[in-house]
Amino acid sequence: MTRVGLIRLAVIAALIGALEFACQSGLISRRTIVPPSEMAVTLYNLLVSGAINADIARTLGLIVVVIAFSIVLGFALGVLIHALPRVREALDPLFATYYAVPIFIFYPVLIAIFGLSIFPIVVIGVATAIVAMIIATLNGLDRVPRVLTKVARVHRLGRVTTALTLQLPAAAPYLFTGVKLSVSYGFIAVIAAEFILSPAGLGRDIADAYADFNNRRMYALILFLLIVATIVNAALHAFDMRWAERRSGGRP
């Protein structure tokens, strides 16, 4: 590990250690924060007992559905919009403003329309995540070098072959940026929706534990979600790095 990496690890360990010490010594009341070690033990017990398995499956399932929808649909819409320059020009102001307005405040409206079920959660999740994928697809297709399409014409490749063997690989890094953003946005939107109002799920579980003053359970669940989010983000980041390395032919 590099020196910077070691220092980073030390900083994080020191922060957790300081929190543990402050909680154990009573500097921070147990009613405010439980010690990190206790969070981990409670989480372990929860996981082993299987008490939260159903909620984990539900929430992670919803997140996967939202992300899959957003990526597939977002890519398709991106390709479609890219093929229609006039439409794209008209949509430009919308894309420029989209992430500047709090889309999430429409969640209660969606509940009023669709009722309290998984449907509003999926809609708000896809609405939050899909536009990042559309914008990334447009960016990627813009960056395909024109020489590639010329090469395709010289070799008399069909539309599909050109798209699959030349355009898609050339646009891939931008598409991956879209995937990363969609994953992150989808995750955040689903958890937030569950947390604000939902029939079940991990977000709801945390909100309930908070309302019941069940701090141990609440902190264990929060820890779980933070760990999952960190692992997912780290995996995407690692994948990205590896890919960039391969593209540059191993050169730094």
Added chain:
Amino acid sequence: MTATRRATDTLIIVAALLAAWQVLHRIAGDTALPAPIATLTYLAHMVPTERFAQNAAATAEAFSLALILAYALGLAIGVWMGAHRLSGAVGEPILVAIYSLPKIVLYPVVLLIFGLGISGKVVFGAMHGILPVALLTMGAIRAIPPVYLRSAHTLRLTPWQTIATVLIPAALPEVFTGLRIGFTVTLLGVLLGEMFASRLGLGSLIMSDMQLAQSEDMVTVTIILFAFAAVANAILLWIEHRLHRRV
């Protein structure tokens, strides 16, 4: 692209959104989603009421305090990590990792520490805003060409002169992008906080309207917030473009 064409495009989008709203209203019915025209007339009645003014004032107060806190801390962290190479190298991945976490799950923690009043909302809003401001400020300072600093040195500028006449003008456009994004996410943070638990504020108004099935009220408040965010962003974007062009 001419300005008129752009304005026409924006109008077309607004018209398309209104049409989609009308269609959704037809499907969902009056009780779930009132029609656009009905909402507009309701808006004219609602805005002057005491209830709206009180909640809007509560949100405005929390949002401005959160924004001040987010900007102050975000700029301080950004300048520090941008100027001090090792701190930046150690801290950036940590900030990026925190940035992509669902911060909403930390709201109960904020509430336990700061209580249900205005301070909880303010801290939660600021938590959202600090990170983009810090990350973009750091990037802006790192991107300043070293030759600027060398010329400042050659001209024997004092540290304060260097900051005021070289560093700030060079970093400002990108820093401003951070401030714009910080504005948006801080607003979202404050509203999320209000939606989850708060006695006053437009976010809590939306939630209580939903529970009482007062959809006219709910949709009106949502639209007002939506319009506020869109207009504020348009103004900030306009300033940002001017700053970028000047450099």
